[in-house]
Amino acid sequence: MDAIWNSFVEWLRGFGAQAGQQAAEAGAQIGGQVAEGVSAAANQLDMTSLLALAAALGWASGFRLYAVVFLVGSMGLVGWLPLPEGLQVLQHPAVLAASGALLFVEFFADKIPGLDSLWDIVNSVVRVPAGAALAAGVFGADNATMAVVAALLGGTLAASSQAAKTSTRAAINTSPEPFSNVAMSLVEDGLVIGAVWLATSHPVVFGILLLIALVLMWIVTWMLFKFLRAAFRRLRNLFSPDSAPA
Incomplete structure (x- = not known):
């Protein structure tokens, strides 16, 4: 037994x-x-798709840098978006944790009048170079020429959206009610998600809409800049010693 x-x-x-x-x-x-499937999908991205992705990352970074990093990294981690080799670092747990924490802070800070403009000023030194770096990461070190082109493209787009965002928020903050700040902030949240989705799904359509959006942003930024300059001039005249009653 x-x-x-x-x-x-x-x-x-x-x-x-x-x-x-x-x-x-x-x-x-x-x-x-x-x-192998993810690698093959990433390799199937043609030049149009890669340029659209680089432009989307740069442009959206001017609005919501931390949302871009967290969104793209999360999509790459779960396999929704095959990231190029230069962007695969975004799906690292440490990068996701840091960008997620900063995204949480920015989500609320960006919806408080006054604090949103201060937050924009502080982050303006980060968004433009980060947008350039993200755009360059689409091509990686294997294609140095296109990486430089993408960096210039991403940095320019990030600067354009950052200027439009900052001037728009400054103009909105001249009104005491907080609802317009919240509404504009939610619109920017949606723009980031829409830009990444459209660039990866319909790159040509995204390119056309991006050109239209850029023209409109430059016009709005110029108009708001003139408005803010006139408003600051009135405030300066109001509080100047010469305007005080005798």
Whole structure:
């Protein structure tokens, strides 16, 4: 009886070891297939799609840098968006944790009158170079020429959207009610998500809409700049010593 029991135990051990080995091999095979699929999908991105993605990352960074980093990194982590090699660092847990925490702070800070403008001024030194770096990361180090072109494109687009955002918020803050700040902030949140989705799904349509948006932003920025300059001039005249009653 002991001999039969020992034989049965040995058979179970052998069966368990064999099953575990087969499961490990199957897991490795599936993981390899998934990795090959993601790599193949990333390699299938043509130049139009890559340029659209670079432009979207740069332009959206001028509005919501931390939202861009967290959104793109999360999409890459779950496999919704095959990230180019230069952007795969965005899906690292440390990068996701840092960008998620900053996104949480920015989501509320951007909706408080006065604080939103201060937040924009502080982050203006980060958004433009970060937008350039994200755009360059679409092409990576393997294509240095296009990476430089993308960096110039992304930095310019980030500066344009940052200027439009800052001047718009400054004009809105001349009104005491807070609802317009919240509404504009929510619009910017939607623009980031829409830009990333449209650039990855319909790059040509995104390119056309981006050109239209840029022209409109430059016009609005110029008009708001003139409005703010006139408002500051009136305030300066109001509080100047010469305007005080005798």
